[in-house]
Amino acid sequence: MKRSQLSFGDYIKNHQTNFNKFLMSSLKKKTDEQDEIIKAARYSLSAGGKRLRPLLAIATAEGLGKGFDDIKTFAVSLEMIHTYSLIHDDLPAMDNDVLRRGKPTCHVVFGEKVAFYAGLYLLESAFMTLIQNASNKNQREAALAIADAAGVNGMIGGQMADMSSTGSKPNTNAMRFIHTRKTGRLIAVSVHAVALWFGIDKNVHKILLKIGDKIGLAFQIVDDILDVEQTSRVLGKTTGKDSQQGKMTYPALFGIKESRVRVKRLYDEVERLLGTIEGFYFNRLFELSGYIINRIN
């Protein structure tokens, strides 16, 4: 594959712009009655997310010799599921958060019930996108992997374990369980399910699965570190909540320094694993891993 001439910053910006355009166009046109729900969903979708999951999917697709158009519906479903989970996690009955990406959370602006339904609307839109576009066996397998990552084996299971373990004595196994599921699985499918979607060789898929897991875990550790180190202004959400609430995090268990060492180790592993995939070049995916690890918000 020819190495793109764009700087990484421009590469990301271009894809974010294209993706955002496509994302907003794939939402239903609102009618009067649906007004509030769709307005609320649009509000949260356009509240300045970095689109990490779609970017991972696009970069992986490019590594496999495909382009934006081949993976854009897959990418949209990821972002919808991610945003649905944020809206629901922030609800008063859940984490009761009032700030997200520097803006008031969905339920603060639209009320609890509308936010509740806006989340469900996004989840259902994600599934409708998948049903509509997964037209062959490979794509259905990829769609199932995404759905599974959002379910009890993934996000829901992790969220539940996170809540029930909050305040209890931290231990590595429980934390690992939570991390892998709460955010890890959805990030991992953003990488490896792309190979399923295109029906790529099972061995390549297996390596991308490992890579996705490592990027997912690194993402979560960095998230935990930022919660300790950053101000709310930079992060755009309430910080310091993890330790206040007694959540199981890497910094709580190993300290900041050791947490950083582990992130670096995961990054090196991603580089090594990418190098073992023959015939494909994942330079953008590797740059993206670096971006995820070095981000400050």
Add this chain to the structure above:
Amino acid sequence: MKRSQLSFGDYIKNHQTNFNKFLMSSLKKKTDEQDEIIKAARYSLSAGGKRLRPLLAIATAEGLGKGFDDIKTFAVSLEMIHTYSLIHDDLPAMDNDVLRRGKPTCHVVFGEKVAFYAGLYLLESAFMTLIQNASNKNQREAALAIADAAGVNGMIGGQMADMSSTGSKPNTNAMRFIHTRKTGRLIAVSVHAVALWFGIDKNVHKILLKIGDKIGLAFQIVDDILDVEQTSRVLGKTTGKDSQQGKMTYPALFGIKESRVRVKRLYDEVERLLGTIEGFYFNRLFELSGYIINRIN
């Protein structure tokens, strides 16, 4: 089609038994960590529902010359979506109901957060069932119709309109809007999307769509009448709530007597429309319409 020898009561009981067996087997085996969520979902799924939507789908399939095995995954997705909506509607942040089908609601037994996730788990399981089994274009079209009936054009939109109109002056248009969406669409797809699933002639589908709409509306009017007339003991849920909360219902707008007249009119319309479909015989579907209309809980 040969007329089955079973009495209607035995016919229903047989299908309920077969369906329940298949439904429970299609839930994930629980692991320790997912325990609570899956236990809560199983609790609500097995809390004595009549399986009206699955029965409608099965009876329609039989009318089209197909059998239980051809439509069982479709039917499972309907019941999962229906049960998810009940669990979520009953939540403290929503209708805050404590009794359902004669048993304490999911959140009363398992707590608000577990019930919240159990509902999401069922919604996602429904979509996973659809993705896994909708393997051709016709089946994908049917799956999309189900998803649409659960979304802002259906259940979510109706629920939202119901809440925002509660307490305001009743009017026929608003009420019709709410009824059609809140329960009508999901009941209607239980009939007409079966024709999509099997790729049946578009004209037959069109008539089944009308029939499904009428059964859905009749179901909801009967529901409203029962809320006024029945005791909580018979109905298995808190009664009289509609009028207390100032909900828009047929009895509130037209009185009980006129509401019954309208139900009868819908029933006659179903009979007439079924008679216009050439080459297929929907005797069980017609009996089922009668059962839905004459039910006492």
